[in-house]
Amino acid sequence: MRIKSDCYKLKACFIYNLADLFSTKLNYRIEAIMIKVDSHLHVNFCGFDSGKIVEYLDSKKLDKCWLLSWEEMNPTFESLYKNLSIDNIIEAYYLYPDRIVPFYAPDPSRTDWYDVIKFYHLKGVKGCGELKVTYRWLDDEITNVLDGLRKLKIPLVFHMENSNYHFFIKQSNFFYVFLYKILNGAFNGITRKYIEKFIYKTGFFKKSFQDRLQYFPGYMMDFAGLEQRLKQYPDVNFIAHGPAFWKHIAKDQDPYLILGKGKIKEKGIIFELFEKYDNLYADMSGKSGFYALKRDPSYTRMLLNEFYNKILFGTDNESGLPFERLVFRAGLSKNKLCRIMGGNAEMLCY
Ligand SMILES: [Zn+2]
Numbered sequence: 001m002r003i004k005s006d007c008y009k010l011k012a013c014f015i016y017n018l019a020d021l022f023s024t025k026l027n028y029r030i031e032a033i034m035i036k037v038d039s040h041l042h043v044n045f046c047g048f049d050s051g052k053i054v055e056y057l058d059s060k061k062l063d064k065c066w067l068l069s070w071e072e073m074n075p076t077f078e079s080l081y082k083n084l085s086i087d088n089i090i091e092a093y094y095l096y097p098d099r100i101v102p103f104y105a106p107d108p109s110r111t112d113w114y115d116v117i118k119f120y121h122l123k124g125v126k127g128c129g130e131l132k133v134t135y136r137w138l139d140d141e142i143t144n145v146l147d148g149l150r151k152l153k154i155p156l157v158f159h160m161e162n163s164n165y166h167f168f169i170k171q172s173n174f175f176y177v178f179l180y181k182i183l184n185g186a187f188n189g190i191t192r193k194y195i196e197k198f199i200y201k202t203g204f205f206k207k208s209f210q211d212r213l214q215y216f217p218g219y220m221m222d223f224a225g226l227e228q229r230l231k232q233y234p235d236v237n238f239i240a241h242g243p244a245f246w247k248h249i250a251k252d253q254d255p256y257l258i259l260g261k262g263k264i265k266e267k268g269i270i271f272e273l274f275e276k277y278d279n280l281y282a283d284m285s286g287k288s289g290f291y292a293l294k295r296d297p298s299y300t301r302m303l304l305n306e307f308y309n310k311i312l313f314g315t316d317n318e319s320g321l322p323f324e325r326l327v328f329r330a331g332l333s334k335n336k337l338c339r340i341m342g343g344n345a346e347m348l349c350y
Helices: 002-024 050-059 086-095 113-122 140-152 174-182 186-202 206-211 223-232 243-249 269-276 286-294 297-306 323-328 334-348
Strands: 037-041 064-067 100-102 128-131 156-159 164-167 213-216 238-241 280-283
Touching (some): 050 086, 086 100, 113 140, 140 223, 206 213, 223 238, 238 286, 243 269, 269 280, 286 297, 323 334
Parallel strands (some): 128 156, 238 280
């Protein structure tokens, strides 16, 4: 079974490369077969157990999915963390080996990091992800992770999110829950923006507001560090995801907004990084990827057309959002569509 599926991937890889070569260099069209892969999913998350995952794949006519973990030994805020364990992923993979591609990102603080990932690699893990941790790219623990991935020759899926001050309250009555929401990202950060401006301008509630703020250091958010790592590890494939990455589709940004909004005036840094580094990819999953690609259709067309070999279709369990329609509306050639919908994922993982 294993040999059969590996041959299939090699065949897909060969056809995609051939399609690229013929359509760009020899001006002749050859159409690749479409394999559809959701490259960013979690099990036991948002109501998705392994059975529901396969139901979802069938209903959307997807061939398979990448199933990703989330592991932090000491999360900044316990209440905002959900452990997505590798054991549940392996269990789902053994039930549906042809539909699930298992990924695992052990917490980089583990002293046995390499032994752990190697152990699971032997059990079938094909990549490291989702790495969603409060480290910076140049930390020693990340060096250890990247050295390990280089040895195992597997890709990395990582989550970028900006630091902020999170507003916490102890009470749990309706009013406080409401306050908690509007001060922590409801309406894409707009309510926080205006309430905070009012508080600092008038001084009303300033002390009680400040007393309840706690610093969240962000996840892998430093672009300069990322760029250094892309240069340093050209043989490791990096797959970006998350609000801090996708906000940089545009150069102009409102720091209060969690997801960027409106027409884009100038290209953000992600265009430059895609251009410069062959080993940088991104998945479009989650609200961050979806709304970044929805905000300005002309930039989405440009991005997907130019970097069709770098963007991966994925949802992050946001199966209610029409990701596929977004991709199909970009007016791409069949070969480019094939790459985004699953070809890139297939080529990155074998
Ligand atoms: Zn995720």
